[in-house]
Amino acid sequence: MDEGTLKSKFLGSLIGTGVGDAVGAAFEGSFRAEPEEIEAVADRRQVLTYTDDTHMMIGIAESLVENEGFDGERMAHTFMKNYEREPWRGYGPGPPRIFRLMRAGEAWDKVTERLYRGGSYGNGSAMRIAPVGVLYHDDLAKLREVAHKSSQITHSHELGKEGAALQAYAIALAVNLEPSEVFEPKEFLAKLSEFVHHEVYKQKLANVGILSTEIDRAKVVAELGNGIEAFNSVPTAIYSFLSHPRSFSEAVLYAISLGGDTDTIGAMTGAISGAYLGIGSVSDKWRVKLENRLYIEELAEKLYEVWG
Ligand code: AR6
Ligand code: MG
Helix, strand or coil, rough: CHHHHHHHHHHHHHHHHHHHHHHHCCCCCCCCCCCCHHHHHHHHCCCCCCCCCHHHHHHHHHHHHHHHCCCCCHHHHHHHHHHHHHEEEEEEHHHHHHHHHCCCCCCCCHHHHHCCCCCCCEHHHCCCHHHHHHHHHCCCCHHHHHHHHHHHCCCCHHHHHHHHHHHHHHHHHHHCCCCCCCCHHHHHHHHHHHHHHHHHHHHHHHHHHHCCCCCCHHHHHHHHHHCCEEHHHHHHHHHHHHHHCCCCCHHHHHHHHHCCCCHHHHHHHHHHHHHHHCHHHCCCHCCCCCCCHHHHHHHHHHHHHHHH
């Protein structure tokens, strides 16, 4: 793959996260919405403001760039400092509690165990994973390791960690595919199924395969979920991408149209689609209005340099 295409995929995945999140945010918690309506709402906005999903994705990118790779303690501190600067981004219940405990002096690598039974399995560690997916697209072992360790900071439940790793791997597979060649959804899905260990994800991915031609959105939500848990949202984002592989807008609008945790499912779908099709696929009318676009693009370019 030529350099330009690869770099465009780094940009596409990070900007794709931001756009999917910002376009989806207006519909968070909704039952379902029509793609046309979602597009019209985005068209009326002057600025596409992102939420915690992109805010934390930025934190991962900043930390990976600064350290030229993963450093858990420094990533945890970047998350904490970013949260303290902009606590109004719409964070889930868990992470702010973790950051407050850290600020009060608790060890960054122990505090996560105190939340929920066995740690959190919310989708918060998968929604932010795009920089890990692109940076380690050619090193599967490292990708899994860093996805798990970055998740561990806030989401230490096995299902939380595996959700983050699955989303990172979907992004990595998308980066590795040449967008001008024929796309094979079955092959893509088979690789994801091989990658996951946990039965919950194996079952969900089997459902993704069965649903491949499903047009009833209620059935898709019933089988895959559209909730805040990683296992009820990562497979849904994968499905949204696989059912619309050739268009960033169609994939993201479809993901949001399913309702529920729309900003996060939109963000994760945008991250995979952008990683496959590249930055050129993100419609300009959305891209130019994305809050802090230039900064996110700068981070993507620096991340590309770290990789190279
Ligand atoms: N047992 C029961 N419920 C759980 C468990 C568990 N082990 N783990 C998580 N939950 P949290 P996030 C439920 O708080 O993942 C923003 O809106 C529990 O109800 O770790 O960062 C983003 O846009 C818990 O409150 O936060 C995303 O949509 C919830 O899962 C979302 O929040 C979320 O887990 C990300 O949230
Ligand atoms: Mg959010």
